[in-house]
Amino acid sequence: MDTGRSYGPHVAQAPPEYSLCAGCNSCEIICSLVHDGVVSPSRRRLAVRRDIRTMMHTVYSCQHCTDHPCYDKCPKKGTAMKLTPDGVAYIDESGCIGCGLCHKACVFDPPRINYVKSAPKETRRARKCDMCLGRPEGPACVQWCPVKCLTVV
Amino acid sequence: MYGYAGKIARINLTDRTVTQIPTSKYVPENIGGRGVCNRIFWDEMRPGIGALEPGNMLIYMTGATTGTGIPTGGRSVFTGISPNSFPEQYAWSGIGGMVGAELKFAGWDGFIIEGRADSRVYIYIEDDRIEFLDASPLWGLLVHPCQRKLEELHGDGVQSMVIGPAGENLMRNASITTSNDNVAAKSGFGAVFGSKNLKAITIRGTGDVRPYDIEKIFDLRLKMGSPYMRPSPLHREATHGMDGNEIPVEGGWLRGQVACSHGCNQHCNRLMIDMKSAFGDERINQVEKCVGIFAYGFQEDCSWTPIQNYETERNHFLPCKMLSREEPEPDTGDPHFSELFTPVRGDVTNYWKPDFDKGSVMMDMCNEYGIDKWDVIVWYMTWLSMAKKEGLLDDLDFGMEVDVESEAFVRHFLDMITYRRGKYGSIFAEGMARAIRKLGKEKYGDTIYRGRYSQMTGERIDVPVSLETAWGHSYHWQGRGFEATINKPGWIATSLELMNSSRDVQTVAHHHEKFENYLEYKDDPCHSPLLVEGVAFDENKAEIKDSVTCCDWQSPDLYWPDMEAEMFTAATGIPMTAAQLSEAAERSRLLFRAILIRDFGRCRDMEVGAIFPTMQYPDPFGQTVGWDEWNDLVDIYYKRRGYDIKTGVPTRPTLEKYGLGDVASALGCAAN
Numbered sequence: 125m126d127t128g129r130s131y132g133p134h135v136a137q138a139p140p141e142y143s144l145c146a147g148c149n150s151c152e153i154i155c156s157l158v159h160d161g162v163v164s165p166s167r168r169r170l171a172v173r174r175d176i177r178t179m180m181h182t183v184y185s186c187q188h189c190t191d192h193p194c195y196d197k198c199p200k201k202g203t204a205m206k207l208t209p210d211g212v213a214y215i216d217e218s219g220c221i222g223c224g225l226c227h228k229a230c231v232f233d234p235p236r237i238n239y240v241k242s243a244p245k246e247t248r249r250a251r252k253c254d255m256c257l258g259r260p261e262g263p264a265c266v267q268w269c270p271v272k273c274l275t276v277v
Numbered sequence: 278m279y280g281y282a283g284k285i286a287r288i289n290l291t292d293r294t295v296t297q298i299p300t301s302k303y304v305p306e307n308i309g310g311r312g313v314c315n316r317i318f319w320d321e322m323r324p325g326i327g328a329l330e331p332g333n334m335l336i337y338m339t340g341a342t343t344g345t346g347i348p349t350g351g352r353s354v355f356t357g358i359s360p361n362s363f364p365e366q367y368a369w370s371g372i373g374g375m376v377g378a379e380l381k382f383a384g385w386d387g388f389i390i391e392g393r394a395d396s397r398v399y400i401y402i403e404d405d406r407i408e409f410l411d412a413s414p415l416w417g418l419l420v421h422p423c424q425r426k427l428e429e430l431h432g433d434g435v436q437s438m439v440i441g442p443a444g445e446n447l448m449r450n451a452s453i454t455t456s457n458d459n460v461a462a463k464s465g466f467g468a469v470f471g472s473k474n475l476k477a478i479t480i481r482g483t484g485d486v487r488p489y490d491i492e493k494i495f496d497l498r499l500k501m502g503s504p505y506m507r508p509s510p511l512h513r514e515a516t517h518g519m520d521g522n523e524i525p526v527e528g529g530w531l532r533g534q535v536a537c538s539h540g541c542n543q544h545c546n547r548l549m550i551d552m553k554s555a556f557g558d559e560r561i562n563q564v565e566k567c568v569g570i571f572a573y574g575f576q577e578d579c580s581w582t583p584i585q586n587y588e589t590e591r592n593h594f595l596p597c598k599m600l601s602r603e604e605p606e607p608d609t610g611d612p613h614f615s616e617l618f619t620p621v622r623g624d625v626t627n628y629w630k631p632d633f634d635k636g637s638v639m640m641d642m643c644n645e646y647g648i649d650k651w652d653v654i655v656w657y658m659t660w661l662s663m664a665k666k667e668g669l670l671d672d673l674d675f676g677m678e679v680d681v682e683s684e685a686f687v688r689h690f691l692d693m694i695t696y697r698r699g700k701y702g703s704i705f706a707e708g709m710a711r712a713i714r715k716l717g718k719e720k721y722g723d724t725i726y727r728g729r730y731s732q733m734t735g736e737r738i739d740v741p742v743s744l745e746t747a748w749g750h751s752y753h754w755q756g757r758g759f760e761a762t763i764n765k766p767g768w769i770a771t772s773l774e775l776m777n778s779s780r781d782v783q784t785v786a787h788h789h790e791k792f793e794n795y796l797e798y799k800d801d802p803c804h805s806p807l808l809v810e811g812v813a814f815d816e817n818k819a820e821i822k823d824s825v826t827c828c829d830w831q832s833p834d835l836y837w838p839d840m841e842a843e844m845f846t847a848a849t850g851i852p853m854t855a856a857q858l859s860e861a862a863e864r865s866r867l868l869f870r871a872i873l874i875r876d877f878g879r880c881r882d883m884e885v886g887a888i889f890p891t892m893q894y895p896d897p898f899g900q901t902v903g904w905d906e907w908n909d910l911v912d913i914y915y916k917r918r919g920y921d922i923k924t925g926v927p928t929r930p931t932l933e934k935y936g937l938g939d940v941a942s943a944l945g946c947a948a949n
Contacts, residue, residue: 143508148536
C-alpha cells in the first residue's frame with residue numbers, strides 16, 4: 125500500500141515469484157515464542173491473513189513509519205511506547221495500559237499493531253513488531269521462515 | 278499444563294448444552310489425539326448405534342504438540358462410527374489445517390459432539406464461549422462459499438470446519454473440510470455432521486499455548502524433515518501427471534508448494550494456480566496431494582520404487598519431499614542402491630486419457646461438494662470406466678451416456694450422487710460398497726475387467742471392475758487397484774495392517790521397513806515374525822502419529838526412533854521415551870480393538886474373511902496368497918499382539934499388562 129509515507133527497516137513479504145508463502149504461520153508462531161515463550165494469536169507481532177479461496181496468504185507486519193503516529197498517540201509514551209535511537213517504535217508491555225490508541229492510530233488496514241479488544245482488561249496489551257530488538261540474528265520470523273519469503277527491507 | 282489446553286468440551290446438540298471435562302482425566306496415559314478418543318469412545322459408547330443416528334458420538338482431539346510450533350503438530354483427528362466403513366464400524370479420520378491450533382488457543386484440547394440438533398445449526402466457539410447458531414444462511418452452500426460466509430459473519434481470522442452438500446445429503450463418503458483444502462474424508466464423517474444437522478464449527482481463540490521447551494522446539498524445527506529453509510518460488514510446469522499419464526499443458530500451469538497444517542516446516546502440498554472451476558468462469562486455485570494427480574489422467578497406475586517402503590541408513594527420505602520435488606540426492610555408494618531405486622512401472626489400466634481441465638473440474642467438485650476424493654477418483658470413476666467397457670451399464674439409466682472422459686458426464690454423475698438425484702443418485706450416495714451390493718455384487722462388482730495389463734509380465738491382470746478391498750474401502754498399496762505396484766512382501770504387510778483396521782490405513786500407517794529386514798523375509802513373508810514386528814511397529818507409529826500429533830509424511834523416521842517422544846516432551850515437559858510411547862500406542866490399539874469386538878462383532882473369522890478374498894486377484898507379478906500361509910501369518914501376528922489365536926480377542930494378561938483390566942472384564946476375557 126502506497127501511503128506516501130517513509131518507512132524504516134521492516135519485515136516484508138517477498139513476491140511469490142521469489143518465494144510463495146507456504147501458509148504455515150511459522151512466522152506468527154516464532155514471533156510469540158521468542159517474545160513471550162508461548163504461541164498465541166494475541167501475542168504475535170505480525171499476522172498472516174489467510175485467503176480461504178486462493179490459499180495464497182499475506183503477511184502483515186509493522187512498516188515502522190518514520191513519523192510513527194502510533195508512538196505519537198500513546199498516552200504513556202516513553203513508558204509504554206518507546207523509540208530506539210534509530211527511530212524504531214516499540215512497545216514496552218510492562219508500561220502498556222491497553223488503551224488501544226496506538227492501534228487506532230496505525231495508518232494501515234489492517235492495523236499492524238496487534239490489539240485484542242476482547243481480552244480481559246488486566247491482560248490487554250498492544251503488541252507490535254520491534255524487529256526483535258537486541259536479537260543478534262535480527263527478526264526471528266525472517267530467520268525461521270521455512271521458505272524464506274520474509275525479508276528485511 | 279504445558280502443551281495441552283487443559284479441557285475438552287462435551288457439546289450436546291440435542292439439548293444444546295456444553296460441559297467441560299478436564300483433559301488430565303485422559304492424559305498423559307493416553308497421550309492425546311486418537312489415544313484419548315479411543316478411551317472416551319470405549320468408556321461412553323455401547324453397541325447397537327448406527328453411524329447416522331443421534332447416538333453416534335463424534336470425537337475431535339488435538340495433540341500435545343498442536344499449536345506449539347512443533348512441525349506437523351497441527352494435525353488432529355476425528356473418531357466415531359464411520360458411515361463409510363462397510364459394515365459401519367468405529368474408525369478415525371485425520372485432518373490438518375489451522376483449526377486444531379485455533380481450538381487450543383480458545384482453551385480446548387478437543388470436543389465431543391453428541392445428539393442431534395432439532396434444526397440446522399453451526400457451532401461457534403470463541404474462547405470459553407460455545408454457542409449454537411442458526412445455520413439457515415449456510416445450509417446448501419458449497420465448501421468455500423461456506424467458509425467465506427463464516428468469515429463474513431465472524432470476522433477474519435476465524436477457523437472453520439464445514440461440510441458441503443454431500444454431507445448435508447448424508448452421502449456416506451462426505452468429508453469435513455478446513456483451510457487449505459484439508460479434509461477428514463475417509464470415514465465419511467461429513468455425513469455424521471449432516472445427520473446431526475450440523476453444518477460447521479467455527480473457532481476463534483485468543484489465548485496461549487505454552488510449550489515446555491522452546492529451545493528444543495527450535496531444534497526440532499531445524500531437524501525434522503530437513504526443512505527447505507530457502508525460497509520456494511512459483512514454478513510454471515510444462516506438463517502435468519506422472520508415468521504414463523503425463524500430458525503437456527498448453528501454456529503450462531503454475532505450481533506452488535504449501536503447508537497443510539499450523540506450524541509445519543514443510544510445504545508438501547501442491548497449490549495448483551489458476552485452474553478451471555466447475556462452478557463458473559472464475560479461475561481457482563486448488564491443492565493437490567497424492568491421489569488427486571490421477572483425476573487428470575489414469576491410463577497407467579502409479580509406479581513403485583522400493584525406497585518408498587524399504588530404507589537403509591544411507592538412503593531414506595520422507596514422503597513429504599516427493600510432491601515438493603525435494604528428494605535428496607540418493608547415495609549411490611549404498612550397496613543396495615540399485616535395488617532401492619529401480620522403479621517398477623505400474624499396470625496399464627486404460628481408465629481415462631489425460632484431460633487437464635476435466636481433472637480440475639473433478640477435483641473442484643470434490644472440494645466444493647465435500648466428497649472423499651479417494652472414492653471418486655479410485656473407485657466411482659474407475660468402476661464407471663471398467664463397467665462400461667465390460668458392457669455392464671447398458672441397463673442402467675444414469676440420465677446421460679456414461680463416459681468418464683467427458684467433463685459433462687463427470688459433472689452430471691457427481692451432481693447426481695451428491696444431491697441424490699434419481700434412483701441411482703441415491704444408490705451411489707451410499708458409497709460404492711453398498712451401491713454395488715444393491716445393484717448385485719456378482720455382476721456389478723466381481724466381473725473381471727479385461728483391460729488391465731502388467732508392465733512387469735506383459736500379462737493381462739484380471740481384477741474386478743469394482744476395486745473394493747476390506748471394510749468398504751478401495752485398494753491402496755495392496756498389490757491391486759490403485760498404487761498396486763508393490764511386491765508381495767509389501768502387500769502382505771499392508772494387507773495385514775488393513776485386516777486389523779476398520780478403514781484404509783495406508784494414509785497414516787504408510788508401510789516403512791528397514792531394507793535389511795525385508796531381505797530376511799522376502800522369500801517367505803507369511804512365516805516371518807520379523808515382518809509381523811515391522812507391521813506392529815508401523816501400526817503403533819500410526820497410533821502415535823495421531824496421538825502426539827504428527828504427520829504420516831514425516832513419521833516414522835526409522836533412523837530417528839525417538840523423534841515423536843522428543844516432540845511430546847518438548848511440548849509437555851513430561852519425560853517420554855520411544856518405548857513408553859510405543860506402550861501407549863499398544864494401549865490405544867487394544868482399546869480400538871476392544872471397541873470393534875464389543876460394538877461391531879470383530880473376530881478372527883470376520884477379519885480374515887474380509888481381507889483374504891481381496892488378495893485372490895493377481896498382483897502385477899501374478900502373485901496371490903494362499904489360505905494356509907495367510908492364516909499362518911495371522912497366527913504369528915495374534916501371538917505378537919497377545920490375542921487369542923482362535924478368536925482374535927486380546928487375552929486378559931495382555932489387557933492387564935497395559936492397565937486395561939476393566940476392558941478384559943467387559944469383554945469377558947477369562948482369568949488366566
